[in-house]
Amino acid sequence: MKDGFLKIACATPDVHVADCAYNREQIVRMMQEAAHAGAALTVFPELCITGYTCLDLFLQDTLLEGALDALFDILKQTEELDMLAVIGLPIAVDGKLYNCAAVCQSGQILGIVPKLNIPNYGEFQELRYFTPGNRMVRHCSIHGRTCPMGADMRFSCVDMPEFSFGVEICEDVWVGASPSDRLAAQGAVLIVNLSASDETIGKAAYRKKIIEAKSGSLFCAYAYADAGIGESTTDMVFAGHNLIAESGTTLAEAKRFAGGILYGDIDIQKLTAERRRTNTSHGAEEPAFVVEYFDYPIRETRLERQFPATPFVPAGKSELDDRCGEILQMQAVGLMTRLRHIHCQDVVIGLSGGLDSTLALIVTVMAYDRLGLPHHGIHAITMPCFGTTDRTYRNACALAKAYGADLREIPIRDSVMQHFADIGHDPDCHDVTYENGQARERPQVLMDFANQCGGIVIGTGDLSELALGWATYNGDHMSMYGVNASVPKTLVRYLVAHRAEQSEEALRSVLLDVLDTPVSPELLPPEENGEIRQKTEDLVGPYLLHDFFLYHMVRFGMSPKKIFRMACIAFDGQFAPDVILKWERKFYWRFFSQQFKRSCLPDGVKIGSVTLSPRGDWRMPSDACAALWLAELEQLFPQKDA
Secondary structure: HHHHHEEEEEEEEOOHHHHHOHHHHHHHHHHHHHHHHOEEEHHHHHHHHOOOOHHHHHHHHHHHHHHHHHHHHHHHOOOOOOOOEEEEEEEEEEEEEEEEEEEHHHHHHEEEEEEEOOOOOOOHHHOOOOOOOOOOHHHHHHHHOOEEEEEOOEOOOOOOOEEEEEEHHHHOOOEEEEEEEHHHHHHEEEEEEEEEEEEOOOOOHHHHHHHHHHHHOOOOOEEEEEEOOOEEEOOOEEEEOEEEEOOOOOEEEOOOOOEEEEEEEEEHHHHHHHHOHHHHHHOOOOOOOOOOOOOOOOOOOOOOOOOOOOOOOOOHHHHHHHHHHHHHHHHHHHHHHHHHHHHOOOOEEOOOOHHHHHHHHHHHHHHHHHHOOOOEEEEEEEEOOOOOOOOHHHHHHHHHOOOOOEEEEOOOOHHHHHHHHHHOOOOOOHHHHHHHHHHHHHHHHHHHHHHHHHEEEEEEEOOOHHHHOOOOOOOOEEEEEEOOOOOHHHHHHHHHHHHHHOOOHHHHHHHHHHHHOOOOOOOOOOOOOOOOOOHHHHHHHHHHHHHHHHHHHHHOOHHHHHHHHHHHHHHOOOOOOOHHHHHHHHHHHHHOOOOOHHHHOOOOOOOOOOOOOOOOOOOOOEEEEEEEHHHHHOOOOOOOOO
């Protein structure tokens, strides 16, 4: 602390969900390590004693009591350390459950700070368990000890008053008027934030900007401790994106998906001097404000603003490469965590030689490499039937061999024919029964083989197919973990292409041929020349358009008319307005009618801001009517300059 320099730490332990004893030992070990490194204060993630992703287990007394037992064990084991620590856990007080941070020093609890802003949107469902905290500080009894509890509390060093800090928790920093504003105005020079912020595409950069902006506007240092690997990946993946910032600049940033301890040296004297110089940072009661109103006529504006045709795909090559690498990493970490959790070393993938199953194989190989597992535990099964072409069959076999997977060929023609005979279906009638009979036979083979080898079936379906319901219910719609569930079709291509660029020539040529192959379920016999007969986009429409519709509908809740107008600008010269309107109608009809398939999706990792998991981001009744949305489209007259 000489000359105002203070070493602080953000620590992300490798947690086991709901295993308080294991998490306790990780926290103790990290506290000892940080103290040894000279840290004066160490911040841990939100709810780190239990794990953030316990969901309804937070309603179990056993978990809550286990968390308190773990906290007091931590206090006992670390009472000799010359360091403060801020640790996250759930605490029940007066019949209510709070998401809390415990400020600890020398075996004592200096104070309990509850989370004020409880998110209840998208993948976050905290209001189901937690009560918003109180700003007012009061005393409460925790395990027979009395300590102060409340959000309007800061902690200050007697001998060095500049060392003064306040606490907020995760969502508190994402809201407009954050607790840090009040804490800084009342003298806190350091803000610590205990967080469990899941990773979605682009979120890391935005998170960093927020922390930098907060530290800059408040003339403070900011320590952000994030949950990481070990949390459940039922619908989310966590990266441990720890940040330490000072006056608008990042001093230290953790490598995501790595865990461990991040250190930073802040200058609290400099910060205090800046506050004295800039008197607008001084705390004061805000007077009542006045709202001025004015009239503005609503009129249609001729838009000159441009809209990206591929909102899921970055425009620049460098950013695209970074994005692809990040997505693949997130998918692999999600699968890795699931395999590690269930102690599984075998997976089964239905490898068709198409885009989606190719991406699933790539991700699985990456997960196996992270786990240090041999690739022969990846059982790639090709199941040729009526519509299988030589091209896709050869590519499937070549991919499996190139990655060292266990390649199995299990033809399903005979079993499907037997099934047709059993139900009395004419195999010359190429209707939906003909197609779905094949689509349901394949997962049966995969599931049964997974049972044989003690593995799990990896789902290959993507986000665009989920949006359109382009999957056979209880067929390819089902798996044990879906690695592509939040990856849209327009992005799948880039991910495979990105991997192709990094591969040796033999594998690269196969991947490029997969990219060049028309998207097809291959459920109808090929053309006489052996080419694919059934092309998906001829039936449901261009994925380029559907992904555009999907993004703006789900991400922003935009109306059909507005999306149509934007699409006419984005695809000017590529698709005529009447074509856009045709496929937008198709999109809404399929999106509404196929919700029942999304309502029972397997687990899958979330990688972007748009996903359709029924457990978090998209909750919609299966019986909802599309009438209003379709009626709005019927009012449109497709004109380029509409």
